[in-house]
Amino acid sequence: MESEQNRITKLFDIKYPIIQAGMIWHSGWRLASAVSNCGGLGLIGAGSMYPDILRENIQKCKAATDKPFGVNVPMLYPNIEEIIQIILEEDVKIVFTSAGNPKTYTETLQKEGIKVAHVVSSTKFAIKCEDAGVDAVVAEGFEAGGHNGRDETTTFCLIPNVRQHISKPLIAAGGIALGSQMKAAMILGADGVQIGSRFAATHEASAHENWKKKITELNEGDTHLTLKELAPVRMVKNKFFNELETIYQSGRDAAALAASLGRARAKKGMFEGDMEDGELEIGQVSALIKDVLPVETVFSNLLKEFEAVKMPQF
Numbered sequence: 286m287e288s289e290q291n292r293i294t295k296l297f298d299i300k301y302p303i304i305q306a307g308m309i310w311h312s313g314w315r316l317a318s319a320v321s322n323c324g325g326l327g328l329i330g331a332g333s334m335y336p337d338i339l340r341e342n343i344q345k346c347k348a349a350t351d352k353p354f355g356v357n358v359p360m361l362y363p364n365i366e367e368i369i370q371i372i373l374e375e376d377v378k379i380v381f382t383s384a385g386n387p388k389t390y391t392e393t394l395q396k397e398g399i400k401v402a403h404v405v406s407s408t409k410f411a412i413k414c415e416d417a418g419v420d421a422v423v424a425e426g427f428e429a430g431g432h433n434g435r436d437e438t439t440t441f442c443l444i445p446n447v448r449q450h451i452s453k454p455l456i457a458a459g460g461i462a463l464g465s466q467m468k469a470a471m472i473l474g475a476d477g478v479q480i481g482s483r484f485a486a487t488h489e490a491s492a493h494e495n496w497k498k499k500i501t502e503l504n505e506g507d508t509h510l511t512l513k514e515l516a517p518v519r520m521v522k523n524k525f526f527n528e529l530e531t532i533y534q535s536g537r538d539a540a541a542l543a544a545s546l547g548r549a550r551a552k553k554g555m556f557e558g559d560m561e562d563g564e565l566e567i568g569q570v571s572a573l574i575k576d577v578l579p580v581e582t583v584f585s586n587l588l589k590e591f592e593a594v595k596m597p598q599f
Contacts, residue, residue: 297326298353299324299325300325301324301325301584301588302476303467303478304326304328305325305327305479305484306330306484307355307356309551311481311484312330312490313329313342316489317354318354319489320580321352322350325584326353327355328357328381329343329354329356329357330357331368332358333551335364340374343356343372343377355378355381356377356380357383358372358390360383360390361516369390369394373394377399380400381403382402383404384432387403387414387417391417392418404479408446420453421453421454421476422447422454423457423458424443424447424455425440425479426441426442428459428569430482430485430520430571431481431519435513437510439460441473444457444470448474448475455477456477457473457475458478458479458481461478461479462482462573463586463587464590464593464594466478466570467591468591482571482574483570483574483583486571486577491556494558495558498577500574501574501577503571503572507572508521508571512529518564520567523565525564551566
């Protein structure tokens with residue numbers, strides 16, 4: 286892939302328009318710094334970190350790379366004000382926000398010279414992001430793992446529609462693990478891509494080895510979008526998932542669903558390695574991931590695959 290500057294590489298001062306998603310229980314300083322050292326943009330996932338752990342990860346990431354990196358901040362985080370303060374104190378230059386109103390902190394962060402991107406799952410909210418003055422928009426299709434949009438709009442449909450309605454730099458997310466998928470997203474109108482699942486199955490990801498191995502064993506249909514009553518999330522069908530389905534069959538009791546989730550299920554699954562009673566969040570593209578690799582190899586493969594794609598002739 287040519288390293289000529291496009292709008293995303295210029296905005297974030299990176300070599301390639303490849304952003305590693307700030308996934309909970311995966312995206313610590315090792316993963317973020319490894320991606321940044323390869324020429325992409327690594328993101329520390331604040332959503333699964335207590336404030337002091339986030340500060341430690343930011344400091345360790347600074348020591349491990351002299352390249353740009355950022356922090357992903359879910360705005361529903363209970364300690365959000367403290368998290369924002371740590372980001373300011375530690376002089377983080379890039380913040381990706383999600384799960385909330387982009388107006389809430391964009392201006393505050395930008396006044397301190399921080400570049401702000403916001404994650405959305407619909408064209409309607411992409412337009413609101415532009416109105417809020419964000420520096421870039423991440424449009425995520427429902428193929429993606431983790432928390433997702435209620436409308437189930439696929440990346441292939443979402444990206445060209447968002448592109449027609451906003452002028453800001455656009456990052457495609459959801460269903461991207463190969464260089465060919467990256468090229469497709471950019472042909473559809475994206476300036477860059479955000480990749481989660483493929484970076485989850487790397488040596489540097491902070492998730493448990495049981496979970497990384499499980500990712501490589503998944504096939505089409507092994508994940509499902511559920512919990513729309515609370516916050517939609519795509520997860521692997523396991524014992525915990527079946528428990529949720531049983532609650533649904535008894536009447537879609539939102540309180541019962543919340544109680545089941547409230548037992549630190551995501552940590553139990555992805556971080557502690559319980560493949561039956563834990564919540565396992567991953568995208569549909571996991572069906573294409575058959576090995577756990579170093580970040581450097583993932584990057585090399587993405588770039589080679591991107592270059593190898595030749596447009597068909599009519």
